[in-house]
Amino acid sequence: MTHFSIMMLLPMTVGLPLLAAIVSVIINSHRWRTSISTMFATIQTLIVILLLLAIPDADGLYRYTLGGWGAPLGIDLVVDGLSLILLLTTTVLVLVLNLYSIWYFSDVATSTRFWPLWWLLVAGLNAAFIAADAFNIYVALEMIGLAAVALVALTGTRTALVAALRYALVGLLGSLCYLLGVVLLYRAYGTLDLAQLATQTQASPLTGSALCLISVGLVLKTALFPLHFWLPPAHANAPAPVSAALSALVVKASFYLLMRFWLDVLNPTVTGITANFLGVLGAAAILWGSFAAFRTQRLKLLIAYSTVAQLGYLFMLFPLALTGSSPTPLSNAAVTAVTYFIIAHALAKAAMFLAAGNILASCGHDKIDKLQGLVCYQPLALLTFALAGVSLIGLPPSGGFIAKWLLLNAAIENGQWWWVVVMLGGGLLAAAYIGRVINIAFSQASTEKSTGPMKTVPERHSLQVNLAMPGLALAMLAILLGFNAQWILNLLEGSIELHLANAGGVQ
Amino acid sequence: MTQDLLYSIAGIVLFGIGLFGVIAAAHIIRKLIAINIMGIGVFMVLLATARHGTITDPLPHAMVLTGIVVAVAGTALCLWLALQIHQLDNTTSKDQPQ
Amino acid sequence: MFLKLEFQEHKLSSAGLSSATRYLLGILITVLSAALAFVIIRSEKAAPDLATLATNKLNLSGVENPVTAVLLNFRSYDTLLEIAVLLIVAVSILPDRLPIPAATAKIQFLSNMHPHSVNPVLVGLLKWLIPLAIVMGGYLLWTGAYTPGGAFQAGAVVAGAGVALSLAGHHRFIWQTASVRISLSLGLLMFVMVAAANAIITGTTLQYPTPYAGSFILIIEVAATVSIAATLLLLFTQLKAMVEFTMKGNNQ
Amino acid sequence: MNLNSLLPMLIVLSAFIPGLLIFCTGEQRLWQRRVLNLIGNVSCLALIGLLISGVYAGEVFETRLSLLPEMDLVLHADALSLLFVSLSGILWLLTTLYAIGYLEGTENRSRFFGFFSLCVAATLGIALAGNLITFLIFYELLTLTTYPLVVHKGNAASLRAGRIYLIYTMIGGMLLLAGVVWLKALTGPLDFTATGVLSAMPQLDPGHLKMIFALLIAGLGVKAALVPLHGWLPIAMAAPAPVSALLHAVAVVKAGAFGIIRVIYDVYGIEFTRDLGLTTILAGLAAFTIVYGSIRALFQNDIKKRLAYSTVSQVSYIALGTAIAGPIATIGGMVHLVHQGVMKITLFFCAGNFAETLGIHKVSDMSGVGRRMPLTTTAFTIAALGMIGLPPVAGFVSKWYLGTGSLEVEAYWVLFILAASSLLNALYFLPMLHIAWFKPPIDAWPRRQHALETHWMLLLPPMITTALMLAAGLFASLSISPLSWVELITAREYGRALVSTMVTVNLPLPQLEWIVMIPLLLMLGLLIPTTRRVCIRSAPWAALPTLLTTLFMSPESNTLFDQNAQIILLLAALLWLLAGVYGRDYLANDKYVFRYTLFFLLCMSGSFGLTVSQDLFSFITFFTLMSFAAYGLIIHSGTVKAMEAGKTYMQWVVIGEVLLFVALVGLNIHGGSGTLADINKSAQPFWVSWLLLFGFGIKAGLLTTHFWLPRAHPVAPIPASALLSGLMVKAGLLGWWRFLPLGEVRLVEVGATLITLGLGGTFLAVIAGIIQRNPKTLLAYSTISQMGILAAGTGVGLLMPSLWPTLSSALLLYAVHHALTKSALFLSVGFTPQLSPNSSTRWLLWSTIVMLALAMVGLPLTGGILAKSALKNSASELGWFTQLLPITAIGTTLLMLRFIDLMQRAGRESTVTTTMMTTAAVINPRFFAYGTLVLLAMGTVYIIPQAKLFTADVFSDHALWGSFWPVSIGILIYLIGRTAPARTTPVPENSHERCDFRHPR
Secondary structure (H helix, E strand, C coil): CCCCCHHHHCCHHHHHHHHHHHHHHHCCCHHHHHHHHHHHHHHHHHHHHHHHHHHHHHCCEEEEEHHHCCCCCCCEEEEEHHHHHHHHHHHHHHHHHHHHHHHHCCCHHHHHHHHHHHHHHHHHHHHHHHECEHHHHHHHHHHHHHHHHHHHHHHCCHHHHHHHHHHHHHHHHHHHHHHHHHHHHHHHHCCCEHHHHHHHCCCCHHHHHHHHHHHHHHHHHHCCHHHCCCHHHHHHHCCHHHHHHHHHHHHHHHHHHHHHHHHHHCHHHCCHHHHHHHHHHHHHHHHHHHHHHHHCCEHHHHHHHHHHHHHHHHCCHHHHHHCCCCCHHHHHHHHHHHHHHHHHHHHHHHHHHHHHHHHHHHHCCCEHHHCCCHHHHCHHHHHHHHHHHHHHHCCCCCHHHHHHHHHHHHHHHHCCHHHHHHHHHHHHHHHHHHHHHHHHHHCCCCCCCCCCCCCCCCCCHHHHHHHHHHHHHHHHHHHHCCCCCHHHHHHHHHHHHHHHHHCCCCC | CCHHHHHHHHHHHHHHHHHHHHHHECEHHHHHHHHHHHHHHHHHHHHHHHEECCEECHHHHHHHHHHHHHHHHHHHHHHHHHHHHHHHHHHHHCCCCC | CCCCCECCCCCCCCECCCHHHHHHHHHHHHHHHHHHHHHHHHCCCCCCHHHHHHHHHHHHHCCCCHHHHHHHHHCHHHHHHHHHHHHHHHHHHCCCCCCCCCCCCCCCCEEECCCCCCCHHHHHHHHHHHHHHHHHHHHHHHHCCCCCCCHHHHHHHHHHHHHHHHHHCCEEECCCCHHHHHHHHHHHHHHHHHHHHHHHHHCCCCCCCHHHHHHHHHHHHHHHHHHHHHHHHHHHHHHHHHHHHHHHHHHC | CCHHHHHHHHHHHHHHHHHHHHHHCCCCCHHHHHHHHHHHHHHHHHHHHHHHHHHHCCCCEEEEEEEECCEEEEEEECHHHHHHHHHHHHHHHHHHHHHHHHCCCCCCHHHHHHHHHHHHHHHHHHHHECEHHHHHHHHHHHHHHHHHHHCCCCCHHHHHHHHHHHHHHHHHHHHHHHHHHHHHHHHCCCECCCCCCHHHCCCCCHHHHHHHHHHHHHHHHHHCCCHHHCCHHHHHHHCCHHHHHHHHHHCHHHHHHHHHHHHHHHHHCHHHHHHHCHHHHHHHHHHHHHHHHHHHHHCCCEHHHHHHHHHHHHHHHHHHHHHHCCHHHHHHHHHHHHHHHHHHHHHHHHHHHHHHHHCCCECHHHCCHHHHCHHHHHHHHHHHHHHHCCCCCHHHHHHHHHHHHHHHCCCHHHHHHHHHHHHHHHHHHHHHHHHHHHCCCCCCCCCCCCCCCCCHHHHHHHHHHHHHHHHHHHCCCCCCCHHHHHHHHHHHHHCCCCCCCCCCCCCCCHHHHHHHHHHHHHHHHHHCHHHHHHHHHHCHHHHHHHHHHHHHCCHHHHCCCCHHHHHHHHHHHHHHHHHHHHHHHHCCCCCCHHHHHHHHHHHHHHHHHHHHCCEHHHHHHHHHHHHHHHHHHHHHHCCHHHHHHHHHHHHHHHHHHHHHHHHHHHHHHHCCCCECCCCCHHHCCHHHHHHHHHHHHHHHCCHHHCCHHHHHHHHCCHHHHHHHHHHHHHHHHHHHHHHCCCCCCCCHHHHHHHHHHHHHHHHHHHHHHHCCCCHHHHHHHHHHHHHHHHHHHHHHHHHCHHHHHHHHHHHHHHHHHHHHHHHHHHHHHCCHHHHCCCCCCHHHHHHHHHHHHHHHHCCCCCHHHHHHHHHHHHCCCCHHHHHHHHHHHHHHHHHHHHHHHHHHHHHHHCCCCHHHHCHHHHCCHHHHHHHHHHHHHHHHHHHCHHHHHHHHHHCCHHHHHHHHHHHHHHHHHHHHHHHHHHHCCCCCCCCCCCCCCCCCC
16 A cells, blocks of 8 residues: 555545436435535535645646556546646535535426436546546546536426537537547557647647647537537526536636647647637637627526637637747746636636526526516625626626736736737626626616516525525625635646646747 | 558548538438547547557557447437427427427 | 527428538538548558557456457546446436336336237247347457457347337336436446545555456446446437327327 | 734725625614614724824834735825825715715615715725725725615616716726736836835836826726716716715715826826826816816706716816926815815705705705705805805815916916816806895795704704815814815925915904904804894994904004004994994894894904905905805895896906906915915016906906996995995905005006096096986995096006005095095985975985085095095196096086985985974984984094194195185086986986896886
C-alpha cells in the first residue's frame, strides 16, 4: 500500500456520482433517494476542497495513472489549479441545485427519472474536467451530451422534446467531428495522452486539420455564435435546475476542453488569424446574443440568449492570450480573467435560472411584459434576479466586475482597443435587457390581474421561501466573489505557468 | 496506395456523405441514418490506422467498440425522442392543427 | 440548417433545404473532404510502438485477446464510462407509470399473456431457439478472454433472444419491477465496486493485482453482459410499444 | 486593526447594516423601522464626529482591503472627504425625518427606507473613497441603490424616469470604468494624494491623459448633470419628494461634482491639468451649463422641474470653481458644494410640503400659499434668495469667492457668467415668491388637519436647514463654518497657506450693533401673535436708540466712523422716527398694518446697518435688505398700479444688485480682508467705477436709471414715500461717497458722465414734473432733480479731487436739507383734507407748505440758501457749474409753485365731512410729527458742524441776490405758463421719455 495521499481521492470525484446514480436508480422511495443524494453532494464537495488544499504541495499539477499502466497505453487523470477551481464550482453548484431540486421536483414520476440522469451528468462533467486522454474526453463529452438531452426532455412538452432532439443531433455531430480530429492526431502521433501530444505536435497540415475538426466539434457543443441555434430553446424549456446546470456548467466544460487544446495541446499549430477569428465570433456572439435577449418575450429565453452573449466574452481569451505583443505573462493574465469570468458567470446564471424557475412556478407563465408588479408577489425571486443581473452586467461590487476588470486590463495592456469597446458595449447591452425586466417588474400591477393566478404550485409559503433560498445564496456568492478574489487568483497563477511550461511556451 | 490508405479515404468520403445528409435532410429519421453513416466513416478511418503492415494495433479496435456502443446509445435516445414527438403530434393533431 | 425537423412521413419533398443551397452545400462538403483526404494521403502514420507495447504487456493483463485486454484492463476507465452512457439511455427510456393498475400479486418481469390464438410452429421454434441463444451468449462471454468476443457481443445475442420472445407476442415484459432496475444498473455497479476494491488492494484504482486480473475481468464481463442485454431489450420493447401505440391511435 | 483603520469602514457600515435590517422588517412594524433608521443616523453622525475630531488632531484614518494584486479598496478620511461625509450625514438625518412624515400611510415603506440607507452608505463610501477604483465601486453602487427609489411609486412616469435614469447612469458608469481601467493600466494603483499623482509621473504621454480625462469627466458629468448629459435630472422628478431632495441635494448630483473635484485635484493635480489645457474646456462647459440650466428653468411651470433645472445650473458652479484653477475660486467651488446642498434640500422640502399638504405642483397655483403655510414659504423664500446669491444667505459667500477667484486669475468672462446667472436666478425665483406672498389664493385651501400648518415632521427639517443656511452665511468666518474648513482643504491642495478674503459682519463699535438689532428684534416680536399689537404701536420708537447714540456719541470714539456717516445716521434716525409716528397714526385702521410694520422695521434696520457697516459684506447685506424691504412698502396699497410699480422697482433693484455685486468683487480684487479700511479705492480698475456709478445710480435715481422712481414713490403710502424720497435715495449717494475714489484719484470720464447725467436729470425732471396732476408724482420728480444736483456735485468731486473736502460737506448739507424738506412736503400731502376751504386749520398748514417750498427753492433765512451757497462756494473754481446752480433754482421754484397749485386744487376737491375737522383731529400725533419735521427742515442745516465753513458768507448780499433773482424769474415764468397746462392733455403719470405700451391704460 503506497503511502495514502489525498490525491488518491481523485478518481472518487467520478466514482461517487456514478455510485449515486446507481443508488438513485435502485432505490424507489423518494425521501431516501433525495437524502442520499444530498449526502453524496456534500461528500463530493468536501473531497474537492481537500484536493484543492493538497494541490499546492503537489507543486500545482497532479497526474493520476488509472490502472497503473502509464500514459500511452493506459489512461491518466490530470488535475491542476485551473481544473480544480472549475471542479469546485461544479460541486458547489451541484450541491445548491441538489437542494433546489428536492423541493422543485415534488411529483414523484419525473423525480425518479431526474435523479439518476442528474448524477450521471455530474459524473460526466467531473470526468471531463480531470480527463487527460483525448478519447476519454470523447466518451465523457458523449456522456454529458446524452444526460443533458435526457434531462431537457424531462418535462415532456413538445417544445422541450424538439429542443432536446435538436440538442442531441448537435451533440452527436459535435462528438463525431471531435472523434475524427482525435483519430487524425492518433494517426499522426500514435498517442492519445494530451501531455505527450503537447510535446510531440508540430505545425503540420494534418495537425491543423485535426485542430479545425476538434475546434468545430467543441464549438458546436459550446454554442458559439453561428452554431448557437440549439442552446436557447434547450436551456429555456428544460426544468429550472437543469437549465441552470446546463448554462452554468455543461457549456463551460466543452469550453474548458477547447481552452486546453488551444492553449496547451495543439498550441504550436495555432496561428494569430485563427485566434482572432474566434475573437471576432465571440464579439458577434455578444452583440447578437444581447440583441436577441432584448427582443424575446419569455424570461427563460432571455436568460438563455444572455448565456450565448456571455459566452462571447469567454472567446475573447483566444485573441488576448495567443496573439498580441507581450509574451507569456500576458496570456496567463487573460486566462485568469476568463477563468474568473467562468466562475462568476456560472454562479450568476444559475441564480438567474432558479429565480426564473420560481417566477414560472408561481405565476404559471414567464411572459416578460405580463410580469408587472412582480416585486410585490415574488420579492425574493426578483432580488435574486437583480443581484445576478448586477454580476452579469459587471457592476462593481460583483464578481462579474472583477472578471471584466481583468479582461479590460489584459486587453489594454495588449493594446487591442477594439476588444475593450466590444466588452463595454456588451456590458451596456446586458444592462439594457436586464433593466427592461426589472423596470417592468417594478411597475404596479395593472388593473386586470396580469400576473395570473398567484396561487399555483407551490402555495405554501414555507415551500416558496425554500425555493427562493438556493437562488439567493448563489446570487450572494456571485456578489461576494467580487471581494475576495485574491486566493482564487493565486491558485490560477500556479496552474497556468505549468500549462505553459510543459507546452514549451507560446509563440 | 496501401490498403489502409484506401480505407481511410473511404472513411473520409463516408464522413462527408453523412455530414451532407445530416445538414440537408429534413426528416428526422434521415438525419439519424446520416449520423450513423458519419460514425461508421470515422470508425473506418480508425480501423485503417490500426493496420501497420503485419502487426495490428488493438487500441483502435477497442475505441471502435466503445464508439459503436455510444453511437447505439445516442441513436436510441434520438429515436425515442422522435417517436414521442410523433406520438404527441398524432394524438393532438386531430384537434389542434399542426 | 438544422432548423427544419420533419416528423410526418407523408411529406413528399423530404429535403430540408431548397435545391440551390443543397447544391452549394454538396460542393462545399466535397471540397472539404477532398482536402482532408489529401492531407491524410500526404501524412505518414506514426510507428506502431503502442501496438508493440500492448502486446508485450499482454501477459500482465490476465487475458490473451489484446482487444479485451485494452478494453477491460489497459483502458478500463473508457469502458466504465461507456456502460454509464448505456445506463443513461436506459434510465431515460424506462417507463415510469405502471400501464396496468398495481396488481396485488408480485409482478413478474416476464409474464405469459395466454393469447387465445397460439401459433404452434412459432412456439416450437422458440422452445429451441431461446435456450440456444443464451448458451451461445455464455460461450461468447467466455471466449472473449482469448478470441474476439466479450460482454458486448454476448449481451447482444441474449438481447436477441429476448427480442424474439417479445416479437412472438406470447409474452409481455413489465419494466417497472425492481429486478429490472437492478439488472440495468448491475454492470455499472459491479465495475465501480471492482474499481473501488482495486483502489484499496493495489493503491491505484482499476489496477488489478496481476494474478487475479483474469477473474476480475470475468466478473465485470458477466455483470456487463446482463446490463447490456437488459438495456438493449428495454430499448427494443419500448420503441416497439411506442410505434404500436401511435399505429393504434392512427387508425382509430 | 486599531480604531484608525476601522473607523471609515464603520461609518459606511453604520448606514449599510440598518438598510439591510430594514429590508427584513415587516411593512406594518412602524416603530421598529423608525428605531432602526434613527440608530443608523445617530451612530453615523457620532462616528463622523469622532472622525472629524481625529482628523483635526492630525491622525490618519484609512481602511485598506486588497481585492486584486494592485487593486485595493481604500477608505481614507482626508479633509475634503470629511466635508462631504458630514454634509451627507447631517442631511441624511433630516431627509429621513422628512421621509417618515412624507410617506405616512403609503405602502412598501420598508423597501424605500432600506434602499434609502443603502444609497447613503454608497454616498459615504464615495466621500471616503481613497482611490479611483473604490470611488468607481461606490459610484456604481449608488446607481443601483437609487434606481428603486426613483421607481418607488411604480406609476408610468416614475418608471419612465427610472428607465432614462438607468440609461444615462449606465453609460456614465461604463465611460468611467473605461477611463479608470485605462489610467490604472498606464500608471498602476492610484491613491488620492493632496497635490495630485500624475504630475509626478514624467513618462506618460499627454495625448492619452487628455483622452482619459475626457472619459473620466464624461462619466462623472452624467451624475454632475453637465449639459449634454443632464437629461435624466428633470425627468427623475417623478420620484417622491424626499428622494428628489436626497438625489439633488446630497447623493447623486454631489457625488458627480465631488468626483470631478477628486479627479482634478487629487489625481491630476491642479497645475498639471492647467498645463494640459483641460481646465479651460471644463470651465467653458460648466459656464454653458450654468446659463443653459437657468434659461431652461425659466420656462418650467412645474415647481420640481424648475428646481431640477436650477440644480443643473447650480452644480456647475462647483465644476466652474474647480476648473478656474485659482485657489480662491476653488474655495468658492467647494464651499458651494455644501451651501448648494443645504439650500437645495430646503427648496425641495418646501416643494414637497406644498405638494403633500395643499396638492400644489404648478408654480401658477402657488398663489397665496404664503398666508396658508407661512413657515414653509419663509423657508422657501430664504432659500430662494440664497440661490440668487443675496448676501445674508450662504449662497452669496460662494458666489463672492467664485467672483474674486475668477478675477484673481483674470478670467473676467467668469464674472460676467456669474452676474448673468444671478440675474436669471432672480428671474425664475422672484416671480415664485411674488405669487406665493402677494397674490390672493385662487380657491379655498384644504382644511388644516394638523396643529401647525402641516405634519411636524415635514416642517422641522426645512426649518433646521434654513437655520443652517443663514448660519453658514452670517457666521462664515467662524472656525467651524464650512468656509473655513474649505480654506483648510484648499491650503492643503495648493500646498501653501491662504489668507481668508472675507471678514463678515463686523461692526466698528459694539453699541452700534444694537442700532441694527433692535428693529429686527421688534420684527420678530411682531411675528408672535400675542405681542403683535404692542410691537406695531412701538415700531417707530425703534429708531430712538439710534438717535440718542448718534447725538451723544463723543467725536473721538468714532475715529473709525467718518463724519458724514454720523450725520446721515442722525438724519436717518430722525426721519424714521417721525415718519414712523406719522405712519402709525396714518395707517391706524389699515387692514394690512401688520405687513406694513414688518417691512417698515426691516427697511429701518437695513438703512441703519447700511450707514453704519464698515465692510463690503455687511454693506451689501444691509443694502439688499433695505431694497427688498422697500418693495413691501411700495406694493402696500395692493392696487394694480402699485403692483406694476413694485414690479418695475424690483426689476431695477435686481439689476442694481447684480451690478453692485460685480463692482464690489472688483473692488476686493487684491484679496483684502474686505473691510472698508484696507480696500484701496484708488487702485480700482476702471470698469469697477463705471459699475459703481450705475449700481448706486439706480438707487439714487440718476437720469438713465430713474424710471422706477416716479412710479414707485407716489403709490407707496405717505410715510413710506416720504422715507423713500427722503432717505433711501440718499443710500445711493452714500455708496458713491464710500466707494468712488473721491479726493484720491481724478476719474475724468466717470466724473463727466456723472455731471452730465445729474444736471440733465435735474432739468428734464423739472419739465416732466410740471405737467403732473398728482402732487406726489411731482414731488418724486423734484427728488430726481435735486438728486441730479447732488450727483453733479459728486461728479465735480471726481473731476477735481482737490475740491472734495469742502465739496463733501457742502453736498452733505444739501442732502440733509433736501431729505428733511422733501419728506416734510410728502407728509404735507397727507393733510390735503385739512386744506379744504371750510377747515379751520387751513391757514396754519398753508403757511408750513409755503415755508417748505421756499426752503426747497433756497430763499434767504431758510436751510436751502445755506446748502445752495455752500455748494456754489465749494465748486467756485468750476465757473460754469456755479452759473448752472441758480438756473436749477428756477426749475425748483416752478415745481414748487405747481405743487402749491395742485395742493390747492386737491384741497378744494376733498369733500371731507366737517366732523373730521374738529381741532382735536388736527392736533393728533400726525400733525405733531409733521410740525417737528418742518421745524427741523428750517433749522437743522445751520446747527450741523460742517455748516460752520459756509455760515459766514451766507448773509453776504451777493448770496442773497444770487438766490433771489432765480426765484423771481421762476414765479414770472409760472404765472405766464399757468394758463397753458390747463389745455395740454396730461402726460401719463410715469416718466414722459418712455411711453409704456405694455400696461393697458
